[in-house]
Amino acid sequence: MSPPLPSRRGVLGSIGALAVAGSFGLAAANRSASAIASDADVRVRYWNLFSGGDGANMIAMLDAFRAANPRADVKDSTLQWGNPYYTKLAMAASGNRAPDLAVMHLGRIPGFAPGQLLDPWDVRLLAKYGVREADFDPVLWKRALIDGKLYGLPLDIHAQLCFYRKDICQKAGLLDADGDLADVTSPEEWFKALKAAKKAVKGDVHTIGIKADEPNFSWWFFLSFYTQLGGTCLSADGRDVTFETDKATQVLEFLRRHLTDGFSTAIGIADAEAFVNGSAFTWEGNWSVPVFSGAKLKYGATPLPPVFGRPATHTESHCFVLPHQSRRGGATNEGAHQLAAYVVKNATAWARGGHIPAHLPTLDDKKYLALKPQSEYVSAMDHMAVEPSAWFAGSTGLLAQRIGPVIASANVGSAKPDATARRMKDVLEQLVAMKNPMEGRSATEGGSAA
Amino acid sequence: MSAVDTAVAPAAVRSTLAADADSLRARLTRRVQHGGWFVAPFLALFALFVLLPIGRGLWLSFTDANISGTGARFVGLDNYREALASPLLWDSLGHSAYFTLLVVPCIVVLAFLLAMLAHHIERAKWLWRLCFFAPFLLPSTVAGNLWQWLFNPATGMINHVFGLDTPWLTQKSTALLAVVITTLWWTVGFSFLLFLAALQSIPRHLYEAAELDGAGAWQRMVHITLPMLRNITGLVITLQILASLQVFDQAVVMQDFGPGPEESTRTFVQYTLEEGFTSYRVGYASAISIIFFVLIAAVALGRMWLLRKREEGVR
Numbered sequence: 001m002s003p004p005l006p007s008r009r010g011v012l013g014s015i016g017a018l019a020v021a022g023s024f025g026l027a028a029a030n031r032s033a034s035a036i037a038s039d040a041d042v043r044v045r046y047w048n049l050f051s052g053g054d055g056a057n058m059i060a061m062l063d064a065f066r067a068a069n070p071r072a073d074v075k076d077s078t079l080q081w082g083n084p085y086y087t088k089l090a091m092a093a094s095g096n097r098a099p100d101l102a103v104m105h106l107g108r109i110p111g112f113a114p115g116q117l118l119d120p121w122d123v124r125l126l127a128k129y130g131v132r133e134a135d136f137d138p139v140l141w142k143r144a145l146i147d148g149k150l151y152g153l154p155l156d157i158h159a160q161l162c163f164y165r166k167d168i169c170q171k172a173g174l175l176d177a178d179g180d181l182a183d184v185t186s187p188e189e190w191f192k193a194l195k196a197a198k199k200a201v202k203g204d205v206h207t208i209g210i211k212a213d214e215p216n217f218s219w220w221f222f223l224s225f226y227t228q229l230g231g232t233c234l235s236a237d238g239r240d241v242t243f244e245t246d247k248a249t250q251v252l253e254f255l256r257r258h259l260t261d262g263f264s265t266a267i268g269i270a271d272a273e274a275f276v277n278g279s280a281f282t283w284e285g286n287w288s289v290p291v292f293s294g295a296k297l298k299y300g301a302t303p304l305p306p307v308f309g310r311p312a313t314h315t316e317s318h319c320f321v322l323p324h325q326s327r328r329g330g331a332t333n334e335g336a337h338q339l340a341a342y343v344v345k346n347a348t349a350w351a352r353g354g355h356i357p358a359h360l361p362t363l364d365d366k367k368y369l370a371l372k373p374q375s376e377y378v379s380a381m382d383h384m385a386v387e388p389s390a391w392f393a394g395s396t397g398l399l400a401q402r403i404g405p406v407i408a409s410a411n412v413g414s415a416k417p418d419a420t421a422r423r424m425k426d427v428l429e430q431l432v433a434m435k436n437p438m439e440g441r442s443a444t445e446g447g448s449a450a
Numbered sequence: 451m452s453a454v455d456t457a458v459a460p461a462a463v464r465s466t467l468a469a470d471a472d473s474l475r476a477r478l479t480r481r482v483q484h485g486g487w488f489v490a491p492f493l494a495l496f497a498l499f500v501l502l503p504i505g506r507g508l509w510l511s512f513t514d515a516n517i518s519g520t521g522a523r524f525v526g527l528d529n530y531r532e533a534l535a536s537p538l539l540w541d542s543l544g545h546s547a548y549f550t551l552l553v554v555p556c557i558v559v560l561a562f563l564l565a566m567l568a569h570h571i572e573r574a575k576w577l578w579r580l581c582f583f584a585p586f587l588l589p590s591t592v593a594g595n596l597w598q599w600l601f602n603p604a605t606g607m608i609n610h611v612f613g614l615d616t617p618w619l620t621q622k623s624t625a626l627l628a629v630v631i632t633t634l635w636w637t638v639g640f641s642f643l644l645f646l647a648a649l650q651s652i653p654r655h656l657y658e659a660a661e662l663d664g665a666g667a668w669q670r671m672v673h674i675t676l677p678m679l680r681n682i683t684g685l686v687i688t689l690q691i692l693a694s695l696q697v698f699d700q701a702v703v704m705q706d707f708g709p710g711p712e713e714s715t716r717t718f719v720q721y722t723l724e725e726g727f728t729s730y731r732v733g734y735a736s737a738i739s740i741i742f743f744v745l746i747a748a749v750a751l752g753r754m755w756l757l758r759k760r761e762e763g764v765r
Contacts, residue, residue, distance in 0.1 A: 083707055087727040094518035109731075116518055213620040215708055266617070270604065398729050402711065409712045412623065437516035437731040 032413035041071040042335035045099040047089065047323075048250065049081035053290040054353045061349050065342050071289040072335050082396045086112075089323060093117040098323035101336040106143050106317035107387045107394030109152050113438035119322040120149035129341035135360050137381055143389065144319060152319035153340050154358035156350060159315045159380035160220050161286050162305055166298040168280040172200040180376075181302055187254050190307045192314050194263045208270025209261040210255070210279035212411035215404025216396065218255075220314040221283060221304070222407050227385035228308035233428055234388040243430045245421040252305070252410045252417035259413065266412040275299075289354030298342060301373040303380040315384040317358060320344070356381055391436040402427045504743075511737035517730040529737035539738060541713065542721035543745075545626060550694035550718065552630045557690050558683065560638050565645035569749075579646070586639030594703025597632040600702075619704060629701045629715060636700065637693070641686045648682035649675070650722045688753050695746055698723075718742055 050058045055078055061073055077099070079085045086108065092098045094117060102113065112118050123133070134139055136154055144152035162172075164181050174193050176182040186191045198207040211217035231247040234240065258264040275282040276295045283286075283304060292299055303313035320340035322328065343350070347357035348368045356378055362368055369375050392398040403424055410420035461581050511529055515522035533539050568578045585593065600606050601618035609616060618628045652675065698719035701710070709716035717726075722742065726735030 039547065084726050090517050090727075090730060113516075116520075213617075213711060264621070273604070392729070398724075401724065401728065405709055405711070405713045409622075412621070412711075414712060434729075435514060435731075437514070437729060437733075438518065 001212070015099070023078060031289070036324040042331045043073045043075060044101055044332060044339055046074055046076045046101040046336075046339065047085075047092075047099045048076065048078055049085045050078060050103070051081065053268045053285075054287065054355075055348055057353045058343075061343050061346065062345070064349075065339060069338070072338070074339060084292065086396070088368055090117055093325075096324075096326050098325050100322075100332050101340060102321050102323050102327070103155070103318055104152065104321045105395035106140070106152050106154060106319045107389075108397055109144065109146065109319075109321070109394070110389050111391035111394060111397060111436075111438070112151075112321075114149070114151045116145040116438060117324050118151050119324050119328050120151055120192055121153055121322060122337060123150055125337040126153065126341055129338050131341040131359070132448040133383060133443070136358055137360065138402040139384065140317060140358055140381075143317075143386070152317075152321055155318045155320060155344055156334060156347065156355035156358050157315045157317050157384070158286050158355050158379055159313050159384075160217075160224060160304055160378065161301045161313070161377055161380070162303065163275060163282045163284055163292060163299055163301050165278070165280055166300055168197060168200045170277070170279070172196040180300055184305045184307060185309060187257075187307045190305055191257065191261065191263075194258075194261075194281075198263060201278060201280050203278055205274045205277050205279045206265050207279060208258060208283070209272055209274050209279055210225065210258050210264045210283050210411075212255070212259055212264060213408050215408050217283075217398050218402040218407040218411055222248075222251055223387065224312055224314045224385045225254060225308060227312035227314075228306055228310050230250075230310070232388070234390060238388065238390045239432065241425060241432055243428050245425055248421035248424060249418045250308075252407070252420055255407075255411050256413065256417060259411065286354035286356070286374075286377065299373070301377050303377055305385070311379075311383045312346040312385040313380050313383065315380060315386060318355070319358075326360070364436045389430070391438065392431045399427075399431060402431065476599045507736045507739055510733050511732045511740050515733040515736070517727070517732055521730075522733065525733070528743070529734045532734065533738050533741060538716075538721055539718075539741075542716045542718045545714065545716060546695050546697060546718040549626060549630060549633075549697050550691060552627075552686060553633055553694045556630070556634055557638055557641050558686055560634060561641035561645050561686065562679075562683075564638065564642045565649055568642070568646055570647045581703075582642050583639035585636050588636065590636070590699035591703050593636040594630060594700045597628070597635070597700075598704050601628050620711050622710075622714045625705070625710045625714050626701075629697070629704055632700050632704065633694075633697070641690065644682055644686055645679065648679050652678045684757055687759075688750070691745060691749060691753065695749065700758075 007167065011176060013378050046062075048058060058078075059076070062076055066072070066074060079088055086104075089098075089102055089104070090112070109118070114120070126132070129424045131153070134153075140157070141150075144150055144154060162181070166175065166179065169175050169181060170179075172180055172193075174196060182193075183191055194207050201207055210221065211295060226248060229247045229250065231244050232242045233249075235242050259266055271279070271282045271284060272288055272291055274299065275284075286301070289301070303311060306312070320343070322333075344359050345362070347355075347359050347362045348365050351362070351368055351371055351374050354374060355367065356374070357363060363375075387393040387397075387399060390399070393400075406415075406420055406423050406427060409415040410417050415423075469543050510522070512524055513522040514525050514528075552722060564582045568575070568582060571578055588596075598619065600608050600667045603609055603615065603617045603620075606618075608614070608618065617623060618624045656674050656678075657670055660674060665673065696719055697717050701717055702720055705715050709720070718738075719742075722738050724736065725731050
């Protein structure tokens with residue numbers, strides 16, 4: 001006799017019961033797992049925007065922090081940099097679900113509603129963990145102050161650099177006695193150097209990569225040379241446009257000439273790849289250092305050439321911020337201060353990614369000085385060309401988004417330099433007339449820009 | 451019963467009428483009660499996630515609200531005035547419209563041709579259908595990134611295969627076109643499926659009868675296939691117009707979240723996103739969303755009106 005078959009309903013019932021029991025079991029297992037994890041006293045939720053080599057460096061630094069502070073549990077999340085990151089951070093802060101600690105670009109702080117989306121640092125608490133104002137470049141520190149309160153703890157400076165291949169420049173006779181790139185002090189000298197380099201370049205790569213069609217880079221390079229000419233975008237209080245179209249035209253003509261004289265190209269061939277494949281120069285961010293070092297090139301890096309007399313190169317900074325929490329305080333807040341101070345102080349590891357540490361004592365660290373070419377372009381810190389201090393400025397902010405494509409159109413030749421300069425001034429005027437959405441007043445109505 | 455004049459009808463008839471009306475009312479009430487419960491969950495969700503946000507968006511569009519949602523002030527029609535005067539709004543609207551003009555006819559023709567092919571092929575039918583439909587299953591980020599590689603002027607396959615030197619994504623004249631090509635490949639599968647289903651539902655005997663009457667392949671196509679597909683073509687066109695006007699994700703992914711060379715790929719949705727989430731001007735972004743909503747609704751209603759007029763004409 002065969003055993004009675006179970007009814008359909010019976011089978012479904014048992015499956016359901018098993019599923020329910022299983023989920024309870026899983027929940028219990030989960031609970032015990034999180035209980036083990038929360039054995040730590042302090043849990044710091046930390047958001048950052050570092051991917052690639054920077055991301056790996058940051059994770060290594062966090063691991064070192066964890067090893068040194070077993071009572072702290074750092075839960076880090078890496079989000080895509082640029083606009084998506086800032087949108088998420090703003091929404092989390094406005095919805096009171098902000099992480100305990102986050103990374104931001106220094107230039108974005110004025111637009112991030114200090115006091116509303118960001119909480120100020122407790123300077124005494126930072127001092128307790130060994131970080132003081134005296135350890136930072138005063139210009140940098142001042143940019144992080146709003147109404148006398150510190151809203152950003154600078155981690156680094158990242159600069160636009162002129163990378164050069166030593167083998168090619170040697171052949172072209174462009175190196176000085178120390179084997180570094182010889183100084184150039186005028187556009188004519190610069191183009192003469194490029195002409196010499198062009199002869200020494202082999203194959204069909206271009207002489208220099210300048211990312212002519214990329215809006216962000218176009219804006220950064222423009223700002224560098226415009227600052228070399230002594231140009232400014234806004235008045236100190238951020239209410240008036242001080243943009244000078246004649247100086248801007250001069251810069252745009254200079255940038256354009258790289259293409260018209262055949263030294264560069266706008267067809268979007270990755271400049272880093274071309275440099276590895278034999279371009280003499282490339283203008284790139286310092287974060288390309290690991291790429292070029294990894295390719296085992298003989299190369300050097302300097303700030304952008306001071307062709308208009310006075311040196312200036314575009315820089316931005318990563319800094320730590322405290323996203324707004326309605327009940328910020330206690331051990332978690334202190335943990336955030338401790339973690340930020342730790343990373344800032346131990347920035348030699350961070351400098352491997354090419355960044356210049358903001359913490360000045362690190363710059364004298366032997367291990368840092370041994371990093372080449374990192375320690376060769378520290379001078380970029382002495383002549384930073386930064387975006388104006390305004391709510392719409394800062395890395396990938398509204399200003400960059402609106403003005404970058406305008407510059408790129410002049411670079412690639414589809415707009416004339418003088419017309420482009422006038423359009424840039426229009427963009428600035430439109431932005432200044434716009435209300436700061438976080439304040440409800442426009443700059444001209446008396447809303448402070450910074 | 452309807453012919454009876456109730457005012458002069460005898461009492462018996464009147465009472466029957468009243469009873470009828472009562473029972474009708476009761477039936478209706480019962481139906482609404484029962485049906486109402488079935489519809490209620492949908493209505494609740496619809497109200498919560500569609501009506502309420504639209505209402506709130508409409509309200510916000512008259513304020514200077516920011517992303518934090520605090521301290522918003524009523525500003526009347528200021529946002530609308532600013533929006534309609536903004537060249538960025540018109541530019542981005544132009545890009546979305548141009549994109550739609552390019553994509554819709556191509557999709558309709560391409561989807562129809564692919565459906566004909568898949569319908570008539572005898573061997574490995576499933577493979578063809580899968581090939582044509584599969585791209586539609588990809589998330590927009592995957593499709594966008596994939597074609598970003600393919601369009602890379604130095605290392606991409608497109609320039610390599612066609613022996614070109616075109617900087618597809620970084621010059622104004624080709625950037626939006628590249629997005630169009632990507633979109634065709636990515637979304638044609640959906641319309642293809644609609645056409646295929648419609649082709650399969652055309653009764654075979656129509657073709658058999660036509661063949662007996664000596665109609666050739668071309669005549670069968672023009673006199674049977676195309677007329678029988680008229681409704682589905684209308685549907686495909688409407689859906690494609692609505693979807694194409696809202697183009698956003700693939701363009702943004704292919705341009706790394708930027709507005710493209712000389713701002714040539716900034717679409718209307720992207721402009722809204724920039725205002726709302728980069729500039730944190732939620733009030734202004736709401737106003738432009740409402741403008742867009744009205745535009746799209748007008749297109750959809752206009753299309754429906756045309757369709758109805760044509761149907762009436764046919765009758």
